[in-house]
Amino acid sequence: MDAARYNPPQLMFFRVRLFLTAAALLWLLPVARAATWDGPAADLARQIAQIAGPGPAKLVVRNNSSIAGGEIPVIRQLFERDLRGFGIVAGGSDSATVIRITLSQNVQGGLWVAEVQEGTERRVTMLRVSLDAPPAAPGGPMLTLRRTLVLSGPDPILDAAIFPVPGEQRLVVLEPERVAVYLRSTTTLAAPTATAPVWTESQSFPIAHSRPFPRDMRGRLFPAQDHLFDAYLPGVLCAGASTGGQLAVSCSDSDDAWPITSAQRAFYNSMRDDFTGILVPGFGMELAPFYTATDIPRTSGSAILLNEVNGNVLLVENAVAGLVSGTNDWGSDFAVIRSGCGSGAQVLVSGSGPAVTGDSLSAFEIPGRDAIPVSAPMPIDGSITAMIAAPDGTTANMIVRRDAPTRYEVWNVAALCN
C-alpha cells in the first residue's frame, strides 16, 4: 500500500526538518533574495548605463510592487554596486543626474523602470522581472488537520493520484481535457520555504469526448483490477495502462456508473455536476440526486453518507435513510478518512467554518445522526473543488482553486490525533 501513498515519508521528513531549521535560515534570507534579484539588477544597471553617462548620480529607489519592503535596501545595494561597475557612482544628493528606479509590476509580472533625469531631459528604460517567488508556506495544521501540497498548476485539476509503475511512482493528474502523468524530479528545491515536491510532466493524453463537458467539471481516478487505473468523467471513461514503463490512456464515451463505495456504483448526470440518485445495486429505495456519496464505518458495519443536491445530508444505514443534523454549513464535497483517532473515522468536509476569504476544511464525526465537529476549521485560501479519499483511506486529497492568479493545487490532508 505504500506505493499508493503519494505524500511519501521522505518528503514529510524533509518538511519537518525544514520547519525546524527555518528560524536558523532567516538570517540567510536577504542573501538568498539578493541572489534572486542580482540578475535583474545587473541587467537594469546595464540599461541605465546605456542612457546615462558615467559620473555621480542621485539614486532613488521606490517600490510599487509586491516585493517585500525589507528587500528594497538589498536591491538598492545591488543597484549601487552594479552601477558603480559602469562608472555611475550613486550618492551625491546634489548631483545633476537623478536616477529614479521604480520597482513596479503589471499583470505580466514585475517591471522595473529607471528614469534618468538630467535637467529637464528625462530618459526611461524598463526591464521585465519575474516575480514568481515561491509561495509562502501555508499555515500548518492548527489542531488536528494537516495538509501537504502535492502539486500546483494553472490548469484545472479534477483528481490526482499516485499509481505504482514498476520501478517508480507516477503521479496521474486528471484534468478536464487530458490525463497528465508526472515523474518525481530529482532537482532540489529552489527555495527553503517551498513545500511542494517537484513533479515533472512526462506524458499527456488528450481526453476525447463527443459532447461538451458540463461547466462544473468533475472527474475521478480509481485503481483498476486489470489495468492501472480508470478515469471517470461525465460521459467518458478512460483507461490507463502501463506498458513497458510507459503509460497509455484510452478514452471513449461511456455512461457507466461511477464507483462510489467498495460495493456500489452510481450513475453520474453527464449534463450536470451530480449523480442521478440511481445506484447499482440499489437499496430498494429512491434517492434524490446527490453530489457526493461515500461509505462510512459504523459500529454496525458500514453505511453510506450522501450529500443531496438540495443540501440534505443523508445517512443510509441498513437500508434506512435518515437526515444527518448539524450539517448546515457543510459543503457539497467530503471524504471519509480512517485516521484512527476518536471513533476511528472522520468526515472531512469542505465549506464549514468562519472563513471569509476562502473555504475551510473541518473534520466531523457522526456517532448517531448528528454531525459533531472534531477539529477546528482549517482555513483554505481558495475554493475546495473536490475532496477524494486516498486509496488507503487514511488521508484525503483536496483540490483547491486559488485566484488572482488562478491556480489549482492538490493537497493531501491528514488528521493527527491530539
Add this chain to the structure above:
Amino acid sequence: MLRRFAISGFLFCLVLTAGARTRPRYGGTLRMETTGDPWQMPDGVARRLVLDTLTTIGESGAAHPALAIRWESQDAAHRWEFVLRPGVRFHDGTPLTAESVIASLDQVCANGSIGPCPWSAVHAVGSSVIFVADSPVPDLPELLAQTGFDIFRKDSNGAMDGTGPFRVSGFQNGALILTANDDSWQGRPFLDSIAIDPHRAIRDQWLDLSVGNADMVEVPPEMLRQAQQQRLNVLVSRPVDLLALTIAPDGPLSSPGVRQSIALAVDRAALCNVIFQKQGEITASLLPESLSGYAFLFSTDRDLDRARVLRGGATLPVLVLAVDDTGASMQLAAERLVLNLHEAGFNVQIASSNSHPASLTLRRVYLQAASPRAALDEMLARFGQNGTVSGTDPASVWQSEQAALANATIVPLLWLPRAWAVGERVRDLSLSPDGMPSLANASVEGTQ
C-alpha cells in the same frame, strides 16, 4: 495607489471566493438590472452571454482558447492561422465553420463599428481561419477576444445568433430573457435563465436588490463606499474605465501649447478623491498602473502657473465641453473641469443642445484588453488614434503611448473600476479580467 490596488484586489478576491463552499446548483433565474443597454457595444452584458469570440482574455492578459482552440502566427505576425473548435454549433443548430466565422468578421469589418480591421484578408482553409495583414499584428489573438469581434450569424429575421452559453428567448415585462444553451461548448450554464432589466436608475436597482426583486445590480464607482456601508455584497473589477478629456486639435485649440495648458490645469485629485470618492486611480496614462507598470511615468500633477503661462494671452472663444455620458458623476466631473479651466483663464461651457461644436469632450472609455500592448492598441483605437504599438517590450509600449499623448489631444484623468452588488442567493459569480460578470459560471441558491 498601491493601497488602493490592494483594496481592489481584496474586494475582487473576496467576492470570488465567498460562498463557494458547495457545488453550484443548476437551475433558477438570475435577475439583473442595468442602467444601459445590455446589448450595447462593447460592454453589453447580454452580448457577452450570447456571443462568443475566437479567443478570450485570461487574467494575465494573454489570449486563451475559445471558439478557436489554437493559433499560430507566421511570417512575422503577418499571417495568423486560427484552428476552430470542432463540434460547436450556433443556437439554431447550424455548425460553426470557418466560413461562418469569416462571414461574421467581414460584417464587423464592413460596418466599421470597431474601426478598421487590422487584417487585409481573411480566408478559410478547412477548419482554420487564416488572417493576412499588411503589417504585423502580433496581438491579434488578444484583439480577437474583444467584444467587437463576436462571432455571430444572422437569422432570417436579421437577429444575431451566437454560440454563447445563453440564447435570447425574448422580452418579458420589459426584461430581456436569456435562456441556457444546453449545447454550449463550454458546458451548459448553471442558470436556466437570466432576466436583464435594462435602463433602470441606480437607486431603483438598489431598492430592487434590497427587497429581493433583483439579484445583481450595478454600483457606480462613486457609490462604492455607500454600498460597502450598506454592507452590500459587492464585486469590484480592476480599473477598466478611463475617464479622459479629449481636445479637438482642429478647432480653437489647435495650438499644442494651449492644449498642454488645459492638461496642466485639470485637477485630477479633486475628481478622484471627492467626485469618485477615492475609488478611482489618478492617471495621466492610457493604461492603468496595474496593467502597464509604468503609468507613474506620466505626471498627474496640476501646475496652474505653468498652465497660465502656456495659455498666454491667446484670445479664445468660449470653449464647449461635451460629455459623452449622461451620468450624474460625469456631469459633475465636467462641471469641475470647467472650474479648473476657468482658473487657468479658459472660458468653458458645458455643451447644450444649442451650443457650438465641442472642442473638449469628457469621455468614459472602456478597456477590454488585459495585456499592456493589446490594451494600448485598443485605447488608441477607441480614441481614434492611428497606428499601433511597434514593439513588444514594455519600453516600446511606453514610447508608443508617450508619442500618442505628446500632442495633448488626450488627457487621461482617472481609471475607474466597475462594480456590481450581488444578492445573497447568487453564488460563484466572478468578474472576468475586463470587469464584466461571468454569469455563465454563476448559480443561484434555492433551486433544484
Add this chain to the structure above:
Amino acid sequence: MTLRQKLLLMFSLTVVGVVAAVAWTVSLRVRRVFEGLDREQTSALVAQFQREFDEQAADMAAALGRMADSDPLRRMAFEFSNGGDTAPYLTVAEPLAQEYRLDYLELAGHDGTIISSAQWPARFGYAEPAVADAGRPPFLKQEELPDGTSRVGLFAVRAVTGSNPPLYLIGGRELDAEFLRNFPATPGAQIYLYRDLTVSFDPANFAGSTPIPAGAAQFRQIVDQARSAGRNATGIVYLTRRREDSVDATAIPLKGADQSVLAVLVIANSRRGMVEVQNHIRAIAYGVAGIGILFAIAASLWIAARISAPIEELARAATQVAAGDWDTRVDIRAGDEVGVLARSFNHMVHELADHRDRLVQSERVAAWRELARRLAHELKNPLFPLQITVENMLRARKLPRIQFDEVFDESTATLQAEINNLRTIVARFSDFSKMPEPQMEKMDARDAVRRVLALYGPALDEKHIAIGTAIASEPLPIRGDPELLHRALSNIVLNAMDAMPDGGTLTVSASRSAESARIAVADSGAGLSEEECQRLFTPYYTTRHHGTGLGLAIVQSVVTDHFGSVTVERPDNGGARFVIFLPIAESVLALPESTA
C-alpha cells in the same frame, strides 16, 4: 334748413353742450378719486411686501438655524473636527436643501472651503467668502451657477451648533417666481423680479409668480430709474394701448451687502378695476347723456313743431296762394303774434284774390280787345282786296265782254284767293282752339330735332341760312307726342326763318341737362326786345306784319302738355334763342341706339 330744423339744432346743441360739460366734470372727478385710492392701495402693497419679505427672511434663517442644530449636522461637524474625510459628504447639501426647503445650501469648513454645494456641486474645495457674514441677519447675494448665469438669493450663514472649528452652513432661497409665490396674493397686484442687471434691460429677465405680461418691456423706465437711483420708483405703466392694461407700478431696488443693486422688484397694482369702474361710470354718464339728448331732441322736436307749425301752415298757404289757389286760408288757433299773422295772411289773400279777379277781368277785356283788333286787322286785310275786286267787277260790267271776262276771271281769282285767305285765318284760330290732347309715347328727343331739320333743311338753304347742329350722342329719352313736338319745333324754326330774311345761321342743339332734355334753337336775326320776350308766348302776339301770333302760343301749349318749359333768351351775340326743357323719362333710358 327749415325753421323747425334750426330750432331743433339750436335746442339740441344747447342740451348736448350742457350734458357733455357735466359728464366731463363727473369723469374727471371720478378718475382723480380712483387714482388717489389706487396710489394708496399700491403703497399698502409695498408696505405689505416689505413685511412679508422680512418674514420670509426670518423663516429662511430659522430653517438654517434648525439645520445647524440638527443631529446629523452636529455629528458631521464632530466627524470633521476629528479629521474625518469630507469627500463622502459631497452630495449631502442637495437633500438637506430639499429637506429644509432651501434653494441654495453650501457646507463650508472653518476656512470657507466648500465641502458640499447643492447649487453647484462641482465647487467643492473652492472658497466661499460669505462665511465672513456668519451670524448676520439675512442678506441678499448674487449666486453664480454652473450654467454661467447668476441668481439673486436671500442668504444667511450659520455655524453648526457646537462645531469647533466651525462648520458653516450658507443657505438661501432664490428670489424667483417660487419665492414670490409665497407672498399672499392680493387681487390685482402682481410682483415681478427683474434679476439680471449685468446687461441692458431685457424683459426676459423678469420672473414673477404669475406669467410675465407681454408688455413687460414697458417697465423699463421705472426699473432703470430704480437701478440708477437706488431708490423706489413709481409710475403708471401702460402695458398695452388699452387703459385697462395699465398698472400702478413701484420698482424697489434690492441691494446686496455692498449696497449694490442686485435686482429690482416691481410691484404692479393693476388699474384694470379702477379703469373699468371709470369706464362703467362713464358709460352710465354717456347713456344718461344720450338718453337726455334724445329726450331733449324729442322735446325740441315737439317745441319746434309747436312753434313752427302755424308758420309752416302760413308758408304752405302762401305757397298755395302763389300757385294760384286763391281760396287758401289758414286756421287761426291762437291770439298770439302767429294768430295775428295768420289773420293778416287771410286778409291779404282775400285782398289779393279780389285784386287778381279784377286784373283777370281787365286782362280778359284787353285780350278780347286785342283779339278783336287782331281779327279786325286780319279780316281787314282780305276785305280790302275783296272790296276792290268787287268794285272792279262792278266797274268791269261796263267793259266789253272780253275785257270783262278778263277782268272777271282775274277778279274771281282774286276773290277766291282772298276768301281762301280768310278761310285760312279762320282755320288757324279754329286750330288753336282745337289743340289735340298729346298722345304720349317713348321717344328720343333727338329724333324730333333731326326730323325738323330734315324737313326745313332745303328751305333754309334757299334762304341762305346756315345750319349749325349740336346733337348729343347719347339718347335723350322722353315721353312725348312726336307730332305735337314736331309741330312746336317747326313753329320755332319757321319763326327763326322769318327772323332771318336775309339769311343767317340757325343753330340747333339737343343735349341733356340734369334730368331734362334741352333743345335750343337760336337764330342770328335781329333779336327781340325785353318787352317782346315777355309777351312772345302770349296768344295772338306777333312781331311780324303777318301771322296770327299763335305759333309760339302753340309751342308753349305743347311744351306745357309735355310737363316741360320753354324760354326765350337773348344771346350776347344777337339773335334769339328758344330753349325747350323736357323731362327725361328714366324708364326709357335703355332705349337701343337703333331706336334713337
